[in-house]
Amino acid sequence: MRNAALLAANTWRELTRTRFVPLIVLFGAVLIYLGMLLGVLAGDVEDRVLLDVGMAVIELMTCSAVAYCAATGLLQEMEQKTLYLILSRPVGRPAYLVGRFLGAFSAAATAAVAMTAALAVMLLCKGGLEAGPLLLSLWGVLLKAFVTAGAATFLALISTSVLSAMTMTGIVWVLGHFVGEIRFLAQRTGSASAVLLVPVTWLLPNFSLLNYRDRLHAAGGGLSEPLLAGMLYAVLYAAVCMGLTSAVFRRKEF
Amino acid sequence: MGGALNQPAALRYSAVVKDYEKSHLGRVTRTRALDGLDLEVRAGEIYGLLGLNGNGKTTTMKLALGLLRPSAGEISVFGRLPGSAESLCDVGYLPELPYFYPYLSPREALRFYGALSGLVSEDLDGLVGPALEKVGLTAAADRKIGEFSKGMLQRLGLAQAILHRPRLVLLDEPVSGLDPLAVHDVRGLLRALNEEGCSLLMASHSISDVERLCARVGILVNGRLARVVEQAEWAGESGQLERIFVETVRPARGGR
Numbered sequence: 020m021r022n023a024a025l026l027a028a029n030t031w032r033e034l035t036r037t038r039f040v041p042l043i044v045l046f047g048a049v050l051i052y053l054g055m056l057l058g059v060l061a062g063d064v065e066d067r068v069l070l071d072v073g074m075a076v077i078e079l080m081t082c083s084a085v086a087y088c089a090a091t092g093l094l095q096e097m098e099q100k101t102l103y104l105i106l107s108r109p110v111g112r113p114a115y116l117v118g119r120f121l122g123a124f125s126a127a128a129t130a131a132v133a134m135t136a137a138l139a140v141m142l143l144c145k146g147g148l149e150a151g152p153l154l155l156s157l158w159g160v161l162l163k164a165f166v167t168a169g170a171a172t173f174l175a176l177i178s179t180s181v182l183s184a185m186t187m188t189g190i191v192w193v194l195g196h197f198v199g200e201i202r203f204l205a206q207r208t209g210s211a212s213a214v215l216l217v218p219v220t221w222l223l224p225n226f227s228l229l230n231y232r233d234r235l236h237a238a239g240g241g242l243s244e245p246l247l248a249g250m251l252y253a254v255l256y257a258a259v260c261m262g263l264t265s266a267v268f269r270r271k272e273f
Numbered sequence: 274m275g276g277a278l279n280q281p282a283a284l285r286y287s288a289v290v291k292d293y294e295k296s297h298l299g300r301v302t303r304t305r306a307l308d309g310l311d312l313e314v315r316a317g318e319i320y321g322l323l324g325l326n327g328n329g330k331t332t333t334m335k336l337a338l339g340l341l342r343p344s345a346g347e348i349s350v351f352g353r354l355p356g357s358a359e360s361l362c363d364v365g366y367l368p369e370l371p372y373f374y375p376y377l378s379p380r381e382a383l384r385f386y387g388a389l390s391g392l393v394s395e396d397l398d399g400l401v402g403p404a405l406e407k408v409g410l411t412a413a414a415d416r417k418i419g420e421f422s423k424g425m426l427q428r429l430g431l432a433q434a435i436l437h438r439p440r441l442v443l444l445d446e447p448v449s450g451l452d453p454l455a456v457h458d459v460r461g462l463l464r465a466l467n468e469e470g471c472s473l474l475m476a477s478h479s480i481s482d483v484e485r486l487c488a489r490v491g492i493l494v495n496g497r498l499a500r501v502v503e504q505a506e507w508a509g510e511s512g513q514l515e516r517i518f519v520e521t522v523r524p525a526r527g528g529r
Contacts, residue, residue, distance in 0.1 A: 022389055025388050026389075029385055100370075100372040101373065103340065103368050103372065104433060105389060106338070106340060107338045107366040109361040109362050109391060272340065272342060
């Protein structure tokens, strides 16, 4: 665990020193600010629109950042051979992977928290800050980033380039938001090929489980069960991804 | 040296074969990098590895670190499996071109690699400064590695390889890219390390450095250990090791 923590801290340091995290935060803050223009058009529900647009931007930026960090980190280390000086030390390969994964996640999480703070300040200035929904959304974003980091790490290892890893992660991320719809449509059409799609959807992350604010409105506030289930789901999904990554990585030669 | 005879070999290769496999459109091609390698680095000695490019020197080192796995044969590091945590604690490695994170300073890099080697904070406090001093990087200790020349990277590579006081150091072209003064300093440093009991396996194209430092030299030809030369065979006669090397390698290259 010590080695994983050291590697995570180094990954975090890399992503902050190379100005990746500050740039994500800055770009996100600019987009959130531009979201105010939409708020003006929203009339009575300006605060709601600001919150929705702001959190959507934060989710998009955070998940893109984590996908980029997880996908590039591993492939770059192999390509630039910085991996030699790590794996020639008593560092287990699973510990290395966990370190990179946690480093990528913590950097993206830092960016998400910073962007959410910027959004909160903006909402506060507008007099429409509600801490509950904002924190709930942030928690959902963090869990999605956790799942995306796991998927991106696995996809990076079975990809041949950063571009293909990022593309595959992007596809998985998009499809992960429509798992329920894909299953519903597959069953409705009833054709054999469509029904065969259903088992495939079980391999995709089901991000609708982590859309807490939707559930807040749907459930009228009873959220303790979905919160726990969502967290367990995210941890389990990322753990399975990392287990598969570890199995592939163990066999690799450098 | 008498005590060394009772110790297990620092590094031993027994009938080691290494094939690289490449698969393209379902067709697998194999290239043999090592072909039945038998080699032993005794505890406390400096062993040189000479060979032309692509004759298996780097592969030999990577196998000892577990970065590669042998296709056949056995390797042991102080009697332990290569790549195991126990064996890696005892090994330092300087790759041919040491790659570092450009955003770190040498001090930070050494603390990072030292911690990964199992050193705790108090050890690092006492070891990082002297290691930087040994390789002549004290003045640049807090500069970004991204600004370093090739020679400075090589010096830092050496510092990270010896920081955790390993019993065996694997050096792949240790003087590559260094200026004459730095070569002299590195030679002195390697000798001092050896005098402290550290075993060294050194792959190099610089026959003069191998000649000056090593007790024995193995000549690799097409992945096989074609000849082992003892220091007595070249000592006292300038250029003798080079002659032996050329005589060993040339027939395998068709006399060219």
